Amino acid sequence: MICVFSGRTQDSGAVSTCNYIARNLGVRSGMPIVLAKRILRDDPSAVFLAMDLEYYQAVSERIMEMIRPSGQKFEQASIDEAYIDVTQNVGPDFDVAEKIGERIKAEILSNEKMTCSIGIAQNKLMAKIAVDAHKPDGFTVIHPGLEKSFLNPMPVGKLFGVGPKTEEKLESLGVHTIADLASMDQDVLSKSFGKNLGPALLKMANGIDESPVAERKVEQMSRIVTLKNDAEDFEFADVLGPISLDLSRKLADSKLICRTVGVIAITNELKIKTRSKTSGSPIQSKDEILKAASGLFVEMFTTQKDAQQPFRIRRVGIKISDFENSQNRSETLEGFV
DNA sequence: AATACCGGCGAGT
DNA sequence: TCATACTCGCCGGTATT
Numbered sequence: 001m002i003c004v005f006s007g008r009t010q011d012s013g014a015v016s017t018c019n020y021i022a023r024n025l026g027v028r029s030g031m032p033i034v035l036a037k038r039i040l041r042d043d044p045s046a047v048f049l050a051m052d053l054e055y056y057q058a059v060s061e062r063i064m065e066m067i068r069p070s071g072q073k074f075e076q077a078s079i080d081e082a083y084i085d086v087t088q089n090v091g092p093d094f095d096v097a098e099k100i101g102e103r104i105k106a107e108i109l110s111n112e113k114m115t116c117s118i119g120i121a122q123n124k125l126m127a128k129i130a131v132d133a134h135k136p137d138g139f140t141v142i143h144p145g146l147e148k149s150f151l152n153p154m155p156v157g158k159l160f161g162v163g164p165k166t167e168e169k170l171e172s173l174g175v176h177t178i179a180d181l182a183s184m185d186q187d188v189l190s191k192s193f194g195k196n197l198g199p200a201l202l203k204m205a206n207g208i209d210e211s212p213v214a215e216r217k218v219e220q221m222s223r224i225v226t227l228k229n230d231a232e233d234f235e236f237a238d239v240l241g242p243i244s245l246d247l248s249r250k251l252a253d254s255k256l257i258c259r260t261v262g263v264i265a266i267t268n269e270l271k272i273k274t275r276s277k278t279s280g281s282p283i284q285s286k287d288e289i290l291k292a293a294s295g296l297f298v299e300m301f302t303t304q305k306d307a308q309q310p311f312r313i314r315r316v317g318i319k320i321s322d323f324e325n326s327q328n329r330s331e332t333l334e335g336f337v
Numbered sequence: 338a339a340t341a342c343c344g345g346c347g348a349g350t
Numbered sequence: 351t352c353a354t355a356c357t358c359g360c361c362g363g364t365a366t367t
Binding site for chain 1: 354356359361362
């Protein structure tokens with residue numbers, strides 16, 4: 001089990017992820033560590049390790065750089081997932097794509113001693129469906145023309161972006177399988193899920209995804225911590241100082257400035273509260289971030305008092321966004337001086 | 338009427 | 351005393367122009 005220990009008590013915190021042996025015994029991501037330990041109390045082989053995000057990030061970067069040249073376009077989708085567009089290497093069949101996939105698996109195994117799962121299909125949506133079909137160490141190909149027969153019997157929750165809430169809403173409309181969804185009326189879906197998501201659901205159910213494989217820019221950075229105890233207030237400098245410093249360093253490392261600072265509070269009832277503010281001038285330093293965040297928390301507390309719904313805070317965080325290249329900025333400024 | 342901003346929510350690793 | 355740390359994206363409301 002890979003755990004995030006929140007530091008409140010010995011075992012407070014959550015399981016971030018776990019291996020397939022533990023999953024088969026009922027351990028899940030997000031589960032309280034205490035619960036996982038209860039499930040595995042008679043299992044001497046169970047190991048609980050603290051998450052080391054920086055280490056995973058470093059391994060991830062090595063692997064991403066290694067596999068990036070495997071196709072024409074590359075898109076890192078998360079710390080452990082990427083899409084590679086190999087359209088130009090591939091004829092009507094996927095023989096060549098399969099060769100590329102096998103080579104990627106072999107490279108990762110020999111260089112990092114890790115297995116991975118590969119999914120090959122006509123678009124990103126179907127590639128994701130494919131890769132999810134066989135894990136771990138899987139290799140799944142959905143040949144052109146077979147998309148719908150692959151999708152049809154699956155529960156709608158298998159679609160990327162359809163989580164518990166959306167699934168529940170679909171169930172209430174009598175939609176269980178992806179085939180059910182594909183036969184729905186677009187207007188009905190639009191009414192329930194909005195102008196964008198409604199039609200998008202229908203397209204997904206039919207295996208249609210036109211989105212290109214494209215590099216992603218970092219759009220936000222955030223840091224969040226758990227307070228030692230739930231409280232109505234907290235020491236800004238003590239709690240926000242270190243995470244402000246962290247964020248300012250990350251900004252500097254990527255040669256960025258930001259224009260928007262936001263704060264996040266998670267209450268004792270696990271409700272999420274946010275405040276954010278976009279500044280006219282660039283924000284870069286630890287002190288600028290800390291000052292902006294402190295102001296936002298003050299505002300959150302005062303508006304909350306007026307609402308006479310007192311809450312206590314469990315976790316607090318800072319989020320920065322609206323990035324610009326700091327290099328370009330200083331050059332532009334010099335031009336004015 | 339379009340656009341920008343804001344807070345909440347949902348989803349994913 | 352059960353409930354992490356991140357990231358991305360959409361929705362609807364309101365402010366701004």
